[in-house]
Amino acid sequence: MSSGKTFKLDGKAISFEEGDTIMDAALRAGEYIPHLCHNPEFKPHGSCRVCVVDVNGHSMSACTRPAEQDIDVDNSSDAIMDLRRSLLQMLFVEGNHICPACEKSGACQLQAVAYYTRMLSPRFTHFFPRRSIDASHPDIVFYFNRCILCGLCERASRDVDGKNVFSISGRGINSKLVFNSPSGKLGDSELSVTDKAVSVCPVGALLPKHQGYEKPIGKRLYDTKPISVVGDAALYQSVNRSSKSSESNE
Amino acid sequence: MTSELETAEHPKGLKRTVIEPLTRVEGHGKVTLLQDEKQNIKQARLHISEFRGFEKFIQGRPYWELPVLVQRLCGICPVSHHLAAAKATDMIVGAAELTPTAEKIRRLMHFGQTLQSHALHFFHLCSPDLLFGFDDEVRHRNIVGVIEDEPEIAKQGVLLRKYGQEVIRVTAGKRIHGTGAIPGGINKSLSKDEIKYLKRDIGQVIEWAQQAVELVKRIFFEHYDYHMSFASIDSNMLSVIRNDGAFEIYHGGLRARDEKGNTIFDHIDYSCYGDYIREGVKNWSYMKFPFITSLGQENGWYRVGPLARVNNCDFFPTPLAERQRREFTGTAEGRTVQSTLAYHWARLIELLHCSESIAELLNDSDLYGNELLNKGELQCCGTGVIEAPRGTLFHHYEINDDGIVKKANLIVSTTNNNQAMNESIRKVASQYLDGNQLSEALLNQVEVAVRAYDPCLSCATHAMGKMPLQINLVNDKGELLDRLEKRASGEINRTV
Numbered sequence: 001m002s003s004g005k006t007f008k009l010d011g012k013a014i015s016f017e018e019g020d021t022i023m024d025a026a027l028r029a030g031e032y033i034p035h036l037c038h039n040p041e042f043k044p045h046g047s048c049r050v051c052v053v054d055v056n057g058h059s060m061s062a063c064t065r066p067a068e069q070d071i072d073v074d075n076s077s078d079a080i081m082d083l084r085r086s087l088l089q090m091l092f093v094e095g096n097h098i099c100p101a102c103e104k105s106g107a108c109q110l111q112a113v114a115y116y117t118r119m120l121s122p123r124f125t126h127f128f129p130r131r132s133i134d135a136s137h138p139d140i141v142f143y144f145n146r147c148i149l150c151g152l153c154e155r156a157s158r159d160v161d162g163k164n165v166f167s168i169s170g171r172g173i174n175s176k177l178v179f180n181s182p183s184g185k186l187g188d189s190e191l192s193v194t195d196k197a198v199s200v201c202p203v204g205a206l207l208p209k210h211q212g213y214e215k216p217i218g219k220r221l222y223d224t225k226p227i228s229v230v231g232d233a234a235l236y237q238s239v240n241r242s243s244k245s246s247e248s249n250e
Numbered sequence: 251m252t253s254e255l256e257t258a259e260h261p262k263g264l265k266r267t268v269i270e271p272l273t274r275v276e277g278h279g280k281v282t283l284l285q286d287e288k289q290n291i292k293q294a295r296l297h298i299s300e301f302r303g304f305e306k307f308i309q310g311r312p313y314w315e316l317p318v319l320v321q322r323l324c325g326i327c328p329v330s331h332h333l334a335a336a337k338a339t340d341m342i343v344g345a346a347e348l349t350p351t352a353e354k355i356r357r358l359m360h361f362g363q364t365l366q367s368h369a370l371h372f373f374h375l376c377s378p379d380l381l382f383g384f385d386d387e388v389r390h391r392n393i394v395g396v397i398e399d400e401p402e403i404a405k406q407g408v409l410l411r412k413y414g415q416e417v418i419r420v421t422a423g424k425r426i427h428g429t430g431a432i433p434g435g436i437n438k439s440l441s442k443d444e445i446k447y448l449k450r451d452i453g454q455v456i457e458w459a460q461q462a463v464e465l466v467k468r469i470f471f472e473h474y475d476y477h478m479s480f481a482s483i484d485s486n487m488l489s490v491i492r493n494d495g496a497f498e499i500y501h502g503g504l505r506a507r508d509e510k511g512n513t514i515f516d517h518i519d520y521s522c523y524g525d526y527i528r529e530g531v532k533n534w535s536y537m538k539f540p541f542i543t544s545l546g547q548e549n550g551w552y553r554v555g556p557l558a559r560v561n562n563c564d565f566f567p568t569p570l571a572e573r574q575r576r577e578f579t580g581t582a583e584g585r586t587v588q589s590t591l592a593y594h595w596a597r598l599i600e601l602l603h604c605s606e607s608i609a610e611l612l613n614d615s616d617l618y619g620n621e622l623l624n625k626g627e628l629q630c631c632g633t634g635v636i637e638a639p640r641g642t643l644f645h646h647y648e649i650n651d652d653g654i655v656k657k658a659n660l661i662v663s664t665t666n667n668n669q670a671m672n673e674s675i676r677k678v679a680s681q682y683l684d685g686n687q688l689s690e691a692l693l694n695q696v697e698v699a700v701r702a703y704d705p706c707l708s709c710a711t712h713a714m715g716k717m718p719l720q721i722n723l724v725n726d727k728g729e730l731l732d733r734l735e736k737r738a739s740g741e742i743n744r745t746v
């Protein structure tokens with residue numbers, strides 16, 4: 001099965017198949033490369049850049065860079081971690097992330113990656129944008145403050161649910177998530193609570209309604225183990241959802 | 251009943267004294283005193299610059315976030331806001347009743363919170379005044395002085411508080427800003443190990459709580475007449491009460507009594523609080539002045555907190571606290587106890603009751619039950635009322651069809667006591683201010699009066715941190731005659 005091809009990740013040999021990205025091969029080998037907009041179930045997006053690695057002296061996103069025989073990939077040097085911290089610090093100031101009041105706190109990938117990269121404080125001036133909450137849907141609520149524009153809900157809705165409910169509009173700093181509905185409100189879209197799109201949000205932007213802090217402190221996803229061991233939030237969100245629906249089926 | 255010292259008839263020709271932020275009272279308080287040329291007090295007002303931003307801030311948030319969100323109102327008693335919001339959102343999610351496990355865990359959390367807050371209030375903030383006297387040197391009259399002179403008392407204070415904080419941590423997940431109570435119930439029950447852990451020290455806690463009551467009584471009776479009269483005022487009393495008239499801090503109806511002990515209203519469903527209590531506004535203060543509607547603003551103001559609760563209840567359901575209550579009310583000779591410094595005495599009786607109640611609850615197997623949540627049909631509004639350590643606390647929310655808060659009203663304990671604190675300061679000022687020079691004694695007396703009610707104006711002002719104290723004495727021409735400054739370090743300087 002093995003193609004016999006390998007590259008070096010922090011000096012360790014990682015085998016890969018034709019068509020693999022560095023991220024694909026690393027994840028398969030059980031090696032963690034921090035990421036936010038990547039989810040192996042969907043086409044790579046390469047937008048958050050948190051998976052930045054150094055390949056033979058060049059900074060590249062591991063989720064889009066094809067694996068290549070004998071390349072040397074730096075995934076953990078201080079310089080790489082510093083770059084990732086800067087990217088995360090920009091994400092934190094660009095929205096309003098008030099973690100202590102956020103339902104996702106403790107199970108949030110942005111927070112967990114920030115801990116993993118040892119981001120201990122903000123560095124840039126906060127933008128404090130004025131952003132709203134869309135609670136028009138009966139089962140789902142969207143917090144624009146916490147959206148990091150990873151595009152995962154957009155990809156899931158389009159590629160799995162076949163609905164195209166989400167889209168990123170605008171450019172650069174003016175980009176924002178929009179909903180495909182006559183009123184522009186989430187409640188008027190075709191989104192349903194069982195859609196794949198609802199279970200892939202890595203942060204606290206897209207959440208089920210009427211639920212707050214039902215999981216106690218100490219029992220949350222990243223409360224006791226780091227994200228490098230636990231893995232992506234989406235893995236558990238879909239497990240939760242399917243176990244919920246199977247519970248209600250019983 | 252409102253003192254004539256609230257508004258002078260001819261304020262123009264009067265001399266103005268300003269006492270700037272009270273030390274050891276978190277938040278920003280300022281006292282202004284106006285004198286006539288004969289140096290009589292003509293006007294005395296406590297200004298608390300209440301920032302009503304929190305009600306505005308809550309607007310637009312989903313209701314299910316509220317129990318966690320509102321804790322940020324106060325660093326000293328976040329659990330009270332947590333539970334008041336949880337109770338209001340219980341109504342919103344249509345949970346008419348909680349499961350026994352949820353109700354008991356919340357009660358346990360609240361007892362822990364009241365225990366730690368009362369220990370902080372008495373031992374850390376007020377015991378230096380009471381143990382050393384109000385005229386003791388400022389450098390010495392603080393918790394460090396207590397640690398040096400009375401190490402055993404200081405140690406008990408610290409450990410009582412720590413025990414209360416541990417009860418909070420176990421029930422809410424964290425010592426501060428936990429998440430235990432959620433709309434319709436709680437998110438975790440207790441494990442047998444957690445119960446065992448809390449049981450380990452509860453016997454010692456009850457013993458210390460008994461000693462604390464004895465200590466405050468000894469202090470009170472040593473200078474009985476002084477304690478009975480200092481900042482003493484006649485007021486109505488408001489509190490929550492259990493169905494059978496028992497002392498209650500988590501859930502019950504509203505009871506109000508006048509200074510003679512006559513009932514004004516009783517067992518009122520608190521979701522109708524708006525029919526019984528109004529919030530008055532005065533043009534000289536940002537903070538509201540609540541009053542009992544049927545008595546009007548002039549006579550309807552009231553006191554809340556330990557003094558009101560112990561006066562209002564017919565009995566304590568725990569034996570040690572009940573014995574202490576009888577002795578306490580015995581001093582009133584058929585009326586209600588109106589001494590402002592008796593707040594401390596009542597506070598420690600409550601502390602004893604909390605420790606007895608925790609011991610009782612820890613033997614209840616419902617604490618490790620699995621039924622945590624109850625939900626029904628979504629309602630458009632909810633009211634949660636709880637007895638916070640410093641007094642009755644109201645949270646009232648209205649939500650829209652999407653579950654977003656469109657209106658919020660909070661009446662915090664400090665606001666409920668606003669008029670009463672003003673009245674107590676007037677009493678103190680007219681007794682102790684004379685001459686053209688400000689005295690340190692006056693500054694201390696004013697602080698001691700306010701601290702009997704409240705060490706933290708922060709829940710009303712939403713400001714944190716201690717600030718230096720300043721008194722300005724200004725004559726009728728606006729000239730500064732004297733200024734006394736008290737720094738955060740306790741250092742006092744005359745700067746004019």
Ligand code: SF4
Binds near residue numbers: 096098105106108
């Ligand atoms: S989405 Fe994550 S990072 Fe943002 S506020 Fe919520 S927990 Fe914090």
